[in-house]
Amino acid sequence: MVYVGIDVGGTGIKVGITDETGAILNQGEVPTLVGRPYPEIIRDMGQCMLAVLRESGYQERDVGSIGVGIPGAADNRNGKVIFCTNMGWSNVPLRDELQKYLNKPVYIGNDATLAGFAESLCCVSAGCHSSVFMTLGTGVGSGIVIDGKPWDGFHSVGGELGHIPMDIGGEPCSCGNHGCLERYCSATAVIRMGRQAMQLHPESMIHELCGGDPEKLNAKMVFDAAKEGDDVAMKIFHRYVDYMCKAVYIIIAFLDPEMIVLGGGISKAGSFLLDAIRARIPRYLLFKTLPYSRVEIAKLGAQAGMIGAAMLGKQSMEEAKV
């Protein structure tokens, strides 16, 4: 039996065929071209799925289920996308629409939740009692896994750690609130701090790395300058690490999972970032002498969404059988 895993993004739709352990057997991608009516987007998704399946050498009868991760809130009970800002989708019958192309059970979930689920099934947090995954990118997404199952809450709107208020009256957020966690822990936050520093510190290496153009600055450049010992960049890095430790501590104080997994673009900084976060967490702990959640860097990268979606399908189908 093989499983289809689809990861819907604002730019592209990734489609993978996996085996029962989540290993990818074949994959493909189509552009999302946001703005089109949803039946068109789902038609492209469906045709890509059939092509990727055909190329893999498997037949339609070999497919156990189809799982789809979307960047928004999804209701896995009725197979509808509840809300998806980037796509402009609201109440879209994704299951019904996709079954027109391949009539198999379709299950859907939030993309960050499914990426965390993938890590917990076959990668860094495998076998964990519980884990919280954070994608540190343009924003901050998150995925909670409890007792081996993805957790998205009662109304499918949980695991939105990026919008937890962390600083009353702090930085304004696109959601309309102030001081949301993603204003401090995203790549966007690093860039914001980097641009502010460029204005004040013409001597910083950051200028050189982005060719003097603040618009070209990215988080990697700031971290690279910090690695090279640039004082200004190092200060930004330490400030970022401090914010991240507070975010990690929110997760510990709330849920106390076995593991906290850091993914997304920022996590490519690897041990440079991880070691600094690990060293600083203890100062925030309530119970200083007790063990606490292990923090690790995600390993699956861009395939995590597809794998998690495929495995959501497999798990949901097995549960439906019981």
Place this chain on the structure above:
Amino acid sequence: MVYVGIDVGGTGIKVGITDETGAILNQGEVPTLVGRPYPEIIRDMGQCMLAVLRESGYQERDVGSIGVGIPGAADNRNGKVIFCTNMGWSNVPLRDELQKYLNKPVYIGNDATLAGFAESLCCVSAGCHSSVFMTLGTGVGSGIVIDGKPWDGFHSVGGELGHIPMDIGGEPCSCGNHGCLERYCSATAVIRMGRQAMQLHPESMIHELCGGDPEKLNAKMVFDAAKEGDDVAMKIFHRYVDYMCKAVYIIIAFLDPEMIVLGGGISKAGSFLLDAIRARIPRYLLFKTLPYSRVEIAKLGAQAGMIGAAMLGKQSMEEAKV
């Protein structure tokens, strides 16, 4: 079969005998007298338990299990109190010690977690898929219930919502951090705001209600003045409600439980507080048009801890049998 539920507090130890539904059949209390060696405190606990059982008309053979809630971190796997600041306890073998008085299975948990568990079993959040309970008192405790089971995390240090950082660089907290949630959402926070207002506003009714002595001020007085239409008190009340909405929103964005239950002294303000919180939550929601966690006032009051402890025992024993 009956169940013993014990709620250990810094001042008193409450002992109850419940039936299988958690209804209390008989109860008693002994002073804790903190500072004594733990075997003495547990001896008083054990003797009180035997007395309460005897008075109830039941025999030792009728007791299914003993559950104990403690104001700290407890490991229900080995029956030890990991850490309990108020009692000065660390690594105390509560199960072994208590079994000297009544040789039955002993299970232990955090008191706020068990109070929330009690509400979820037989009261306001009964039958809920998931709930988060907050005790709004001197500090802020909390209890998470997921799929009908109390959740205290992998290292038994979860559900400490009172110490979630809510304001970077905000009010200093006794835990050593700044801006912890309980600095804004506890009765202590209301009193702090009330005292500050007394200095600036000699005309406020708050002066009258505490006899002009800020040391005698409590949260109820501030809320009572607000109910009477005192402008200064009303401002404090609205500020408190706003903090509470942010705290409630942290719970929604993180876990999205079916219900959030408010307990503790502050919750006695009832619908005056509840209606104001409910009216203000929507402005913080990420998904403005979607359903979200219901907020309710706890109903079990001071007996919640005993009931939750007794039912933890019953549930843990049933699981051990499976």
